[in-house]
Every structure is written in C-alpha cells, then in structure tokens.
Amino acid sequence: xxxKELRELRRDRRTLGMLVAMPLLLLVIFGYAxxxxxxxxxxxxxxxxxxxxxxxxxxxxxxxxxxxxxGEAEAEAMLRDNTVDVAFVTGQQPVRALVDGSNLxxxxxxxxxxxxxxxTVTTDVQYNPELKTSWVMVPAIIGLILTFIGTxxxxxxxxxxxETGTLEQLAVMPIRxxxxxxxxxxxxxxxxxxxxxxxxGLGMLLFGVPFNGNVVVFALGAALFLxxxxxxxxxxxxxxxxxxQAIQTAFFFLLPQILLSGMIFPLDAMAAGVRWxxxxxxxxxxxxxxxxxxxxxASLASLWLPFLVLTVMAVVVFTGAxxxxxxxxxxxxxxxxxxxxxxxxxxxx
Amino acid sequence: xxxSARSLTVRFGSTLAxxxxxxxxxxxxxxxxxxxxxxxKTTLLRSVVGEVRLESxxxxxxxxxxxxxxxxxxxxxxxxxxxxxxxxxxxxxGLTGERLxxxxxxxxxxxxxxxxxxxxxxxxxxxxxxxxxxxxTMLHEPPLLVLDEPTTGVDPVSRIDLWRLVSExxxxxxxxxxxxxxxxxxxxxxxxxxxxxxxxLAQGTLEQVLGALPGTVTHSDRQFRxxxxxxxxxxxxxxxxxxxxxxxxxxxxxxxxxxxxxxLSLRRRHDSxxxx
Numbered sequence: 001x002x003x004k005e006l007r008e009l010r011r012d013r014r015t016l017g018m019l020v021a022m023p024l025l026l027l028v029i030f031g032y033a034x035x036x037x038x039x040x041x042x043x044x045x046x047x048x049x050x051x052x053x054x055x056x057x058x059x060x061x062x063x064x065x066x067x068x069x070x071g072e073a074e075a076e077a078m079l080r081d082n083t084v085d086v087a088f089v090t091g092q093q094p095v096r097a098l099v100d101g102s103n104l105x106x107x108x109x110x111x112x113x114x115x116x117x118x119x120t121v122t123t124d125v126q127y128n129p130e131l132k133t134s135w136v137m138v139p140a141i142i143g144l145i146l147t148f149i150g151t152x153x154x155x156x157x158x159x160x161x162x163e164t165g166t167l168e169q170l171a172v173m174p175i176r177x178x179x180x181x182x183x184x185x186x187x188x189x190x191x192x193x194x195x196x197x198x199x200x201g202l203g204m205l206l207f208g209v210p211f212n213g214n215v216v217v218f219a220l221g222a223a224l225f226l227x228x229x230x231x232x233x234x235x236x237x238x239x240x241x242x243x244x245q246a247i248q249t250a251f252f253f254l255l256p257q258i259l260l261s262g263m264i265f266p267l268d269a270m271a272a273g274v275r276w277x278x279x280x281x282x283x284x285x286x287x288x289x290x291x292x293x294x295x296x297x298a299s300l301a302s303l304w305l306p307f308l309v310l311t312v313m314a315v316v317v318f319t320g321a322x323x324x325x326x327x328x329x330x331x332x333x334x335x336x337x338x339x340x341x342x343x344x345x346x347x348x349x
Numbered sequence: 350x351x352x353s354a355r356s357l358t359v360r361f362g363s364t365l366a367x368x369x370x371x372x373x374x375x376x377x378x379x380x381x382x383x384x385x386x387x388x389x390k391t392t393l394l395r396s397v398v399g400e401v402r403l404e405s406x407x408x409x410x411x412x413x414x415x416x417x418x419x420x421x422x423x424x425x426x427x428x429x430x431x432x433x434x435x436x437x438x439x440x441x442x443g444l445t446g447e448r449l450x451x452x453x454x455x456x457x458x459x460x461x462x463x464x465x466x467x468x469x470x471x472x473x474x475x476x477x478x479x480x481x482x483x484x485x486t487m488l489h490e491p492p493l494l495v496l497d498e499p500t501t502g503v504d505p506v507s508r509i510d511l512w513r514l515v516s517e518x519x520x521x522x523x524x525x526x527x528x529x530x531x532x533x534x535x536x537x538x539x540x541x542x543x544x545x546x547x548x549x550l551a552q553g554t555l556e557q558v559l560g561a562l563p564g565t566v567t568h569s570d571r572q573f574r575x576x577x578x579x580x581x582x583x584x585x586x587x588x589x590x591x592x593x594x595x596x597x598x599x600x601x602x603x604x605x606x607x608x609x610x611x612x613l614s615l616r617r618r619h620d621s622x623x624x625x
Contacts, residue, residue: 165422172398173441174413 014248021252029259032271033278038109039269044078046070047090054088060113061086072096079126081302082292086110088121095121101128102295104136105266127212127295135210138203139290140263142196143225143283149192150229151236151253155246158184158237158325167329177326185230192226200294212297221289221303224310228282231318238324257283285309350411351375352493352524357396357406359389359547366392367547369406374524374540376492379515381538382528383610389547390528391421394497397526411493414442417486417523421497424482427471431462431481434470435488442489456484460514476507483514494518496527500534512537532607543610546621550613555606562609564590567599576619579611588612 009016044065045054054063064084067074075087075098085106089096097114099107107125114123128135161167161184170180203209211218232253240246258264260274261283267275278284285306292298292306300307352374359367367389374380382390395401397410398418410416425434432453439449457463460480470478479499486494496515500508512534519525529535541558543550551561569585572578573596578587586608589595604612 164427165420165424166426168395168400168420168422169418169424171400172413172416172418173438175441 014245018248018252025255028274029256032274033260033265035265035269036105037269038106038266041085041106041110041268042083044075044084044087045090046072046075046087047092049090049095050088053090053095057088058113060109072098076126080296080298082288082296082298094119097121097123099123099125100296101125101131102136102291103266103268104128104131104133106268107131127210132207134203134207135295136291137263138199138207138209139294140261140283140287141203142199142222142290143261143286144258144263145195145199146192146222146226146286147229147254147257147283149188149195150226151233152247152250153191154185154188154230154233155236155240155250156243157188158234159240159243159246162237163242171329177329178322180329181234181322181325185234188230188233189226193222196222209294211294213293214297214299217298217300217303218290218293220300221286221293221307221310224307224314225282225286225289227314227318228310231314231321233321234325235317235321238321238328257281260284261287263287282310282313285313350415350492350524351409352397352411352526353407353409354393354397355407355409357393357408358404359392359396359401360404365547367396370542370544370547370549371406372526372542372552374493374526376524377519377522378539379519379525379527379537380540380542381535382526382542382544383530383532383535383606384528384544384550385530385614387546388544390544391497392547393542393544394418394495394526394528398495411491414489415492417489417491417494419479419482419486419494419496419499421501423470423478425470425478425485428469430467430469431457431473432466434481434485438485439488444489452488452490456487459517460484461510474504474507476503476510479503480507480510480514483511487514487518490521490523492523494523494525494527496525498528498530500529500531508534532605532610536606541606543613545610545614545617548617550610550617558606559604559609562588562604562612564588564593564612565595565601566604566608566612567595568602569599571598573599577615579615581607586611588615590616 040060040062043057043061043063044067045063046067047070048068050066050068054066057063065078072089075089078084078087079098079100082100085100085103087098089098097110099110101107107128108131111123111125114121125131200211204211236246236249236253240249256277260278261281262278263283267278267284270278288306289303292303353372355371357367357370370389370393372380372382372393382393384390392401396403397408398416426437429437435453435457436449439453444452454463457466460483462477462481462484465473465477470481473481483496483499486496499515500511503511515525515527535541536555540554542552543558551558567587567589569587572585573587578585580586587599595601
C-alpha cells in the first residue's frame, strides 16, 4: 500500500510540486514578507520653512519632495495621488502633518513617531481618520473576491466542460472558438460584477467604508482586473484535465496574491526581493485602485500606473490564455501548416 | 455527399496512432470501425471531424454545419434538462421557433425520451443519455453522422433502440461513420473497417472482411499454441495461418467477425514482433 501510494505520488507531479513548493513558498513569505512594522515612509515638506523642517525630520521620514512654494492644497494632492505617505505643511505653528490613512500600517507608524515629537507637529490623518482596518480591507477584499471568481470558478467551469467531453462536442459544432470562450466567461464576468457591487455596498453599509471617488474609474479598474483574472482562469483550464487539478493550480495563483499583494502585509515592510514578487501580481494594482478611489477619491490620472500595468497584464494574459484555449479547442482546424489543410481539404456544405 | 478519409497518418508524440488508414462513407450507408482498445477508432473519427492534427492524408467532409458528432463521452450537458440540451444545440445550428420545436419533439419521441424531456441529463440512465446525445447530433439533419462507440456501456434494449435510430438516419440519406467494440452488432453495417495498432486489418463488406483471413480457425477444448489462441465461453478458438495444418482435436470452424478480427490482430502483432 505504501509503495503504491509513493508510486502514485511520484507520477502526480502537480501534487508533488505542491508538496515541495508550498513549504518553500510559505517559508519565504512568512520569513521575508510577514512584517507589519514599517521602517521608513515617504514624506513631502511644503511651505516657507520646508527646507529647515525637512532637515530636522528623523531618518524614519524619507523626504522625497521639498517645495517651499507649495501649500496645503498641493500637500493634499500629493497624498491623494499616493506620491507620499505623509506631507508636512510649514509656515504655521505648530507644523501640520497630513497623513495618508489609506496606507494603514504606514500611517500607524507615522502617528506613533509624531506623537513622540511633541507639540511642534499636529497630526491630521486623512481618508481614514480613525485608522480603521475595515476601511482598508474592504476595497482589497473586493479584489480578492474577483480573483476567486475569475480564477477558480472560471477554470472549474471550463475544465468541467472538458471532463464531460462536451468541449470536444462544441469544437466540432459551427461555433467559433472565440464564441465558446466569450459564452463561457461572460456569465462569470457578470456574476463577479454583481458580487463586487454587493460587497462594496455591504462594506459601506456595515463598516461605513466611504466611496469618495468616481464610480466609473472604479468600474474601469475592476473590469481590467477581471480580464486579467479571467485570463488566468482560462489559462489554468488549459493546463488542467480535471476539476481537482484546476483547483490545485488556481491555489498556486491565489495564495501569493493574498499574501504578497499588500492586502495583509504592507508592501513597504517586505524585503525587497519579495516585494518585487508583489509588484508582479495583479491584485496589488487593483488594491491600489480600489483603495485609491474609495478612500482617497483618487482620479484616473493619479492612478495611471496601476491602470497601465493592469491594461498590459489584461492584454497579455487574456490574449495568451484564449489563444491557448483556442488551440486546444480545434487542433485539426489550425493554420496552413496543418496536414489536413496542406493536403487541400475539400470542405463543402 | 460522399465522405472520405484518404491515407491518414496521425502521430501523438512518438506514438503512431494511425498509419495510412483510408475509409469512404457513402450517403445512406453505415460504416462501422471495429477494433480493440488503442486500435485507432477514436483517432480516426476525430480526424474526420477535424479534432486531430494530421501528419499526412486528406479528409473530404462537410463543414461543421453538415456534421453531427457524438463523442465517446456523455455527449450532453448534465446540468441541463433533456429539452434544454436539444434547444442549446439547435440554437448553435441555427434552428429556432417552430422548426426547432417540431424537430426536437419528433426526435425525442423516436428516442423514447419524451417523458423525460424535463429531467436533467445527469438523472438519465446511461442508455437514455446516449440516446439523447444521438438525438442532439441528428437535430440539424446533418449529411454526415460520426458516432464514437454510441452503444458502449448501454443495456441490450437501449442498444437495439440506438441501432434502430442509426438505421433510420442512414435510411433518410445520412452517411454514418461509427465505431464499436461489439462485433456482433458491427455485422449489421454495410461496410466494415477493422483496425489494430493504428493499421488497417481488413476493410469492406462483411463477406469481404470474413474472406480476408488466410488460414483456418479451429475450435477445441484446449489450447495448442497459447500465442495464437483465444477463448470464447467454454471453447478455445485458435488460428492456423496458411500452410499450417491443425492437429487432431482442433476442429476447423467457420470464422465469424470476432474470430477474424482477433486472428488478424494476432497475426499483425506476430508479424510486427518478427519484424522487430
């Protein structure tokens, strides 16, 4: 029995990979990424005494902007655009520190440091004045739900069609592969959109999470993100023969997104190597958009980077996955290199 | 139209799945492909419907609108009801309204599925599911029907029903290409193609295939050469190639289709082994 089990395990490369890769992944993640302590934050100093105040700030503040000619309005804009974590407004006593509350762990660390400075600085936490965890988590959870539907549910739906043999039947029918793909993923797109609306509404209702930005910008970001995760779902279905395999593979894609996208552990607090993995994950960018729009009221222009990255990911992942799926769907009807084609198939109605 | 596959060769990696296999199906006739597991039956059928990349050869077949294909698997969507399955497929083939409704009800009645029309396909018996799958392939009245082992795993009564449906389809002018592992039912076909290891063993009418075996088949109560013998019930059948005289105790018998296919398969494997 033991020998039989080991033989089966040796041939089940996916499970074997999971058994080897998962402990390594967890070790790396919890060793390098599981850190709530933010050791440095980006800061801007504006107003007439900007240079002098910047010089007195402790090293915890990585001052990236010093603009004596700017005022409070520019400081608020920098926070909204996520250019810095904190902006000091000089020219008044005490100096005013505007803190970006949508970056929870960074703002908690900033408040803690500034409390030790004394009366020379007043702290004003913006976008999440009470530093509520739920305000930061709900926008990220929306992304997680979209990832779950797009990746796991979609791949299961496609693989089930393969398992029952009906995918092969569809391939022979007068229906284009693109129509099959569209027909398969559109319902999941709609379900995900409805789920997203419900979760957003409930988050606002139950936890009082604000929605300060533009709904259209939020919807656009969600649509782009959905294309990426649906593409991943389609891709997983092309490398899985059974529902079990699809779930197993989707888990590989899901776990890093939960742990390394900045949703739970702040990206700023991660070791540089692991942080870069986070920057390769689509959920990282959707979280930037959802938190930016809902909490800070960020505009499309200020969120250009996550939008650009998600657009590139959507095009590459979705196109690649659907082409792969299409190839699997109709191998005998492929391009001119096919012998069936090369030997001049006589095709008549 | 006449459907044909000429000199098909298909390779999956290093495995030669089909080696120079040809078949022609005339309108109004049934061609049955027989052979054991791994003979190449499914590969041939999938090649005809364009689901397999050919290494070489030519397929002359209608476009997808003119093909009805029943794969070896279920052939229906388990979560949909019988009627919903029919409507979905009908929609793909452009059937709508009264035309779809009348065609659907006619086929369900012929298949004995009218009473189960609102039952999910997952709740049908194996035989009923195959009949549903067959009805779905017939919905758009295709000139070519390709059926992969439609009767495998089906009870004897449902097998009779399925063969009646196949015969009716051919009688109405469809060209039917189907595979089976049941050699008794294969004898009903107008033309037979016997495959083994991706190669053609014999081809033609039943008489032509039966006549394709050189040598003698004997019956006995024991085996004389185990590598050339097989057992059917209590009787040992044994093949004696041309030139070999059966010993006393081995009674020459008239070979039926099963004997011929088994003997030709043994002969091919013996020849391949000798060549290697």
